[in-house]
Amino acid sequence: MASRALILVEGSPRGMGLLFVQAAKRLGLHPITLSADPARYDYLAAESIETIRVDTDNLDxxxxxxxxxxxxxxxAGITSAWHPVCATVGKLCRYFDLPGPNPASIERCCDKxxxxxxxxEAGVPxxxxxLATNAxxxxSSAAEIGLPVVLKPAEGSGSVGVRLCRNVDELAEHTTYLFGGQHIWRSSPRxxxxxxxxxxxYWADIMGDQMIGIGTADCGPPPHFVCRECTIPAPLTNDEHERIAEVSLSCLRALGLGWGPTGIEFRxxxxxxxxxxxxxxxxxxxxPQLIHLAHGVDLITEHIKLVIGDEWNLRRRLSQTAAARFLVADRDGIxxxxxxxxxxAAIPGIAEVKFYIESETPIVRKGDIRDCIGHVIAASPGFTETEAILQRAVDLIDWSxxxxxx
Structure with a gap:
């Protein structure tokens, strides 16, 4: 009998791809990664994952x-941990008659x-x-809205190219950066x-139309939006939780989502x-690690079950507070x-300590997710205790x- 394979289109260099591979193996699947450059993902060789080099922008x-x-x-299924190919994955699933998201909904959503x-149009706040296509x-748009404004590319993720512009000088500087050839565009600049x-x-993670959890996050100092810490569950009243859940479901209805995972960010x-x-x-x-620690729900495993047509189980099994602190480079250099x-990692309550880079690595800060050089994750029964554990661990980490x- 032929092995059941899970096709992963591209991967993720910061752990997400590895989590998908490990979850697939636990489910008895044979993971195969299709990538334009498999060497980008060091875990593929470490885990002896079958890989095929292919242009992942080319559906045919x-x-x-x-x-x-x-x-x-x-x-058995086709999926991805990498956001630029989500719509392509949907089209592949349609072609091979496999469970998957609606590619039209994905494309509508990915164009900001x-x-x-x-x-x-749906009345969502x-x-x-x-929209601007030139300086x-x-x-004129900033003048109509009123400073400060946020400038962001109409496509992308990880706060890449996103900046708060508090005055006309910052506005002109970042406009020049985005339109002047320094920012890499996958299509025409918008x-x-x-x-x-x-x-x-706040952020919410949803599977299908079920709210899995709502967390809170803290970003570094302006003008950038580099996440420094995220915690789940967020300290919300019942009314606040209900309002976020209501707005979340409105987003799903408006955008035609509701199959598989959705992540939403709010202010x-x-x-x-x-x-x-x-x-x-x-x-x-x-x-995903935070949600697993806080609520006992393994989102990646349950997502793969959906992808291969199995029944998922989103029932909460835990009630803890989990938090992650990102380690952010404080200067450019080596x-x-x-x-x-x-x-x-030896401190009780610490679930993971991960460094993204090694010694002798050049660092050039971009003001986005790429400035993070690692993270520390902690979990405990309460918010205050988790914060204390996290701080104790972070205080033991240093770099030069x-x-x-x-």
């Missing part, structure tokens, strides 16, 4: 490889301008916004100019919860050393960065 090439694989494997339009558009929604940041403003972004996928690491991970010579 992917169909060809999957058809070829069907001669030797029973393809279209997403904004759809949510606005969002920041005021304009003059940016300037910028969203948005009202700066001020208030605490709690004077208007209540305002939607910052809807992502038709799981939030990246370490969010990382001389980073240590303290074994001492931090030698600035570049000018």
């Amino acid at each position: 090439a992917l169909i060809h490889e999957c058809s070829r694989l069907r001669a030797n494997y029973d393809i 301008f279209t997403q904004r339009q759809v949510l606005a 969002i920041p005021a916004y304009r 003059m558009d940016v300037e 910028i969203l100019v948005e009202e700066f929604a001020q208030g605490p940041l 709690w403003t004077k208007r209540g919860p305002v939607v910052i972004e809807v992502n038709p996928r799981l939030h990246g690491t370490p969010t 990382l001389d050393w980073i240590d303290g991970d074994s001492r931090a 960065i030698t600035p570049f010579q000018s």
